[in-house]
Amino acid sequence: MADEAALSRVRVVLVGANHPGNIGGAARAMKTMGLTRLVLVNPKRFPDPEADARASGATDVLSAAAVHATLDEALAGTRLAIAVTARPRDLALPMLDAAQAGALCATEAAQGDVALVFGNETYGLANDEIIRCNRYARIDASPDYSSLNLAAAVQVLAHEVRKAVVPASPRAYEPVDAANHDDVEILIARLERLLVAKGHLDPADPKRLSERLRTLLGRARLSRTEVDLLHGVIGALEK
């Protein structure tokens, strides 16, 4: 697993971008995922106020962007380049999906510079540009409409790179002030007494009602606050 410093060695190379707004959007997408090295090959308009506007809080990525006349200059010093295309190509190169491309970038960036290369909004990359790369990647998309916005494509790949570098941190809900087992038992007993009193639960034949209430409350893993809250509710109903 690479460390976060690897993110600083991932270049995002945009070849011939037509719309400065997309360059700004790409910069924003990169920065949200911790990528900072934007490289532009023959941008149509750059710098441009539209790029700044769409970059939002990522104008620092735009200011630091390198601009080159050729893809070879943009790739100088990289040990791995992955071209990103919207469609499969008839090329003698392995085609990765987005997650594989992100994982490969992450692994290789632990050892040196790598590049993700994106083509322009209308035509994508030419085959002559793709074969300057070592692999190519395709974001799996609907066959009916596979045209991702350029900044959106950068967002997807940048997200896959980040996932491979920084472990995500989902969390199941577990209460900080978890109620004790016995406190929950007391609550369930009180609820059952109430239901017996209301004629809804037959103590001689509880069927599955008791079991299901117990399962629901067990799965919810009540906090102490929630146990108190439910005692309040049951107390009100006992009157």
Place this chain on the structure above:
Amino acid sequence: MADEAALSRVRVVLVGANHPGNIGGAARAMKTMGLTRLVLVNPKRFPDPEADARASGATDVLSAAAVHATLDEALAGTRLAIAVTARPRDLALPMLDAAQAGALCATEAAQGDVALVFGNETYGLANDEIIRCNRYARIDASPDYSSLNLAAAVQVLAHEVRKAVVPASPRAYEPVDAANHDDVEILIARLERLLVAKGHLDPADPKRLSERLRTLLGRARLSRTEVDLLHGVIGALEK
């Protein structure tokens, strides 16, 4: 594993979107991943030419969008709703990462309608809106700058949903017109004779040169066309 029909049961709900351009961008992001059900709660401006422009080829998704006054109306009929937020919240709900949210949407959409709920560009979702959902999801982002564009966030989640529904189709490169083993042996033998003649390879002590050339050519898995091409190159060098 859900089938592609499940994609038609995933609603993307945008609550209080400020910028029609982002609504259009979200529609485009959805359509590229095969999602079609856009639901808007109190959009600031909709319909709007800016939404159409950013939607590009996904104006059909905009035309079919439902507009509601409340989140509860937008979620009517869903069996699962997942709120998407930029930051962890202090809520008694499980927090998923983007891939988990996509996988859960895919599984549940096999059985009925599900929703991914996004807040507005400035404030995200209010806690009061999140607790109308069953889970919440956070796209793991840079702690320095976690502000994804709204359409970009939709793109990431839609991509995760699609990955969970439709198996991606990366492919290692394997040549269609693969050369036969013996043809490659003949090529290697010819190359080695040339290198011996040039004094670069000592047949009595080939060291690792032979082994490395053989490994490189084996890994490349030559096509018949490439074997012919290399015979041409070697032939020219023999003169």
